[in-house]
Amino acid sequence: MKLPVSFYERKDVVKIARELLGKVLVTKFNGIYTAGMIVETEAYAGVTDRASHAYGNRRTPRTEVMYMHGGAAYVYLCYGIHHLFNVVTNVQDIPHAILIRAIEPLEGIESMLERRDKIKVQPSLTAGPGAMSMSLGINTIHTGLSLQGPEIYIEDRGVKIGNKDIIAATRVGVAYAMDDALRPYRFYIKGNPFVSKGKGL
């Protein structure tokens, strides 16, 4: 079943990031159905987090989406090429977001392979935020979409990830954030081959 808005509107973004592990991200664009289990996430705690685009309550046309109430999609283009998919959490005007970094392909794998121009499944298909977004067909035009809508949403299929299988680590690619780069806001499923390697492991 689809996760309700109340799931996203809670205030503890770190807790939500943990709970998203094992959930299933589904996209349905142009009649193409693809789905994958979330295996890696990163929390971005808005105004108090230097690594967040919304640090210091900065509002720009791009970050405006993060100020919406929880349950919206925030898609951001990085390095001019890569589409990074985030889930907006918390209530209106609190710009919290969770970056989905990696998924394990479940359904529509042929379509994913086609989008990535690959012929067989390998970790690089969806391990990493940019790669994952491309596999699911996520684009910057999808930013601001509600996760309650028909095109993109997250399901709970009853998969439970035990605490012993969740690893907390520092986030990737945020060295510029000074002290905040040390926060253990990255979560991934232990031993899952589709977890991205990141840079500084």
Place this chain on the structure above:
DNA sequence: CAAACGATTTTCT
């Protein structure tokens, strides 16, 4: 209006 930079991935040595 112009310049610098980045929540990354891919490819080559």
Place this chain on the structure above:
DNA sequence: GAAAATCGTTTGG
């Protein structure tokens, strides 16, 4: 393992 690719967003003049 290291370096390049590449362009929208942000920031400064």
